[in-house]
Amino acid sequence: MPAHRYPESHVFYRKLTRDFPLVVRGEGAWLVGADGRRWLDGAGGAFVANLGHGLREIGEAMAEQAARIAYVNGTAFTSEPVEALAAELAALLPAPLDKLYFLSSGSEAVEAALKLARQYWVETGRPEKHAVVALTPAYHGNTLLALSASAREHYQTYWREWLVDVHRIPAPYPYRCACGGDPSAACPACDGTGLEAALDRIGADRVAAFIAEPVGGSSTGHSVPRPGYWRTVREICDRRGVLWIADEVLVGAGRTGTWSALEPYGAVPDVLVMGKGISGGYAPLSAVAASRRLLDPIARGSGALLHAQTFSHHPVLAAAGLAAVRRLRRHGLVERCRVLGGRLHERLQALRELPCVGDVRGRGLLAGVELVADRGTRAPFPRARKLAEAVADEALAAGLVVWPNAGQAAGGDGDLVCLAPPFVVREEELDLLVERLAGAIGRCCERLRAG
Ligand SMILES: Cc1ncc(COP(=O)(O)O)c(C=O)c1O
Structure with a gap:
């Protein structure tokens, strides 16, 4: 006899034996x-x-778009909501992040951002740059490359053999840091200089990208880095020729009180990833924002980001995102x-x-x-x-x-x-x-x- 009981349902639940309220x-x-x-x-x-x-308004925008044209493939056509949402986001994001690639989940967008960084180096004649540096604790998603970048040890039990090696440096997490959270202490984890030491260790010429959340997500219980942290990271990445990917899937789209969580830090990443709140949850929508500087070598070279997904640039999902972003702006919700x-x-x-x-x-x-x-x-x-x-x-x-x-x-x-x-x-x-x-x-x- 099994020691468990399934709820009366054909749904394969996220927690198998739990009764979920309807x-x-x-x-x-x-x-x-x-x-x-x-x-x-x-x-x-x-x-x-x-x-x-x-909110009816978001559902109505989706229904109206679905009735006009629900789906076209992103290799053949573009659509009005995709164009309009990209323009809205480009205006909200710091220059020069004005090119937007749309996907459905945060994990997909993180995968695409990492692949974009890697492809940039291959197409600029630096194929040896493939290593990724990330923080610990951190979370970047559940597909295997995104999971590799996430410091989630319990997942390693099951997927270790399938994950790629990602180098980790301690996250700015003052409450559990050796510096005790003293904001004036010289602390490589809390002031950002730990990245440079890691690049020395690994060899910056092997590193494609550093990926991190601008404000801690759920894995550090929303620790807020020191004011100078991201400017230091920007300087190090510039000096050492490493691309910086900001994962704003959780903390972006206004959640921290500014549209981008990085705004108060005055530092602009090479790639910025959004998801979750970008559509307010009315549709699964995520986005990768990049600059033309990053895309130019790819445009001149292979001509396409090698991250093809059937539902990228989806008109109905973009209609949800457009209605959500416009509502946020109209009502001053950020x-x-x-x-x-x-x-x-x-x-x-x-x-x-x-x-x-x-x-x-x-x-x-x-x-x-x-x-x-x-x-x-x-x-x-x-x-x-x-x-x-x-x-x-x-x-x-x-x-x-x-x-x-x-x-x-x-x-x-x-x-x-x-x-x-x-x-x-x-x-x-x-x-x-x-x-x-x-x-x-x-x-x-x-x-x-x-x-
Ligand atoms: C910072 C961060 N990045 C990526 C993801 C992955 O997003 P998704 O669950 O939509 O794939 C999450 C999800 O919690 C996240 O918090």
Whole structure:
């Protein structure tokens, strides 16, 4: 007899034996279940639902496009929404990132960006430049090249033989850094100079690209690098002839209170990747932005990026992205995200009163709460206790969706709770979010300590 039970369904669920609540609609920052239950979406699903739920306007734009022309192949035709979305994004992104390649998922876009970097070097006569440098902890997606660039040790158990070697340097993660988070300390991980030492070690002439998230994603619980970090990275990449790919799949499209998370840093990458919130979750849409300088040798050489996918440059997905980006602009939602983000972070400081909250950080409507067994030593709970997952379940039962993450501390321990409410969230909903989260963390930690 199997020791498990499947839910009564033919769906192959992401968690095989879990009973998933049936969601039938959404309104703003709320999800509504078939049985009338309501959940405050404190995570935008997975950092996706930036515009809020239940907007007819985005669905109508998609329906109108599908009725006109649903699909053409990107090798033969272009379409109005693809042209218009590329123009909108080119205007929002820093110069010279004004050429856009559209795909569906963040993983696909990361794969395409890495291939673009590699192809650039092959077509400029430098085929020896193939190595990739990435941060740890970091996450860049689940297809095999993107997963190779991700520092997710538990995936290595299953896919080790299929993954390519990616060089890793410590992420700017002050809370767990040897420098203790002192912003004035000379610290290669936190000030960006660690990249140069890594390039010396590997040999910069072998390195194609450095890929990193401008503000930490879920794997560092949204650690924010020092103000000079990305300018230092830019200088090193220029000096050593390495392309810099900024993965803004999670932190871009306004989530940190600026359209690009890099804006406050005054540094421009060679390639910028977007996904998740770019369509507010109304369609699976991602994009790779690059400059003409990068594309010129390929245009002169082979003539095409070798990352052909049937659904690239999809008119209906682009229509969703166009409607989403225009709505963000029309309603000033990125600015709203910045202002309400400040309020969220003010309110979250109250969590520091809880004995197992070690740190609260982030930017805009993006926040991470790090849970620890000992606040003095920052020692995490053992992973086997699954505290982050317990808090997420407890919060869900209390009507709040949060995103759990784990394994960011030494030895694969560590518990994080991540927050990313829609930009339309109201102040009183932020109060409720913090109240429900505090209750969930408090109850779980008490249970853990008691038993
Ligand atoms: C920073 C980052 N890059 C890439 C991805 C992969 O995106 P997707 O899950 O849409 O393939 C994610 C997903 O969480 C992400 O957070």
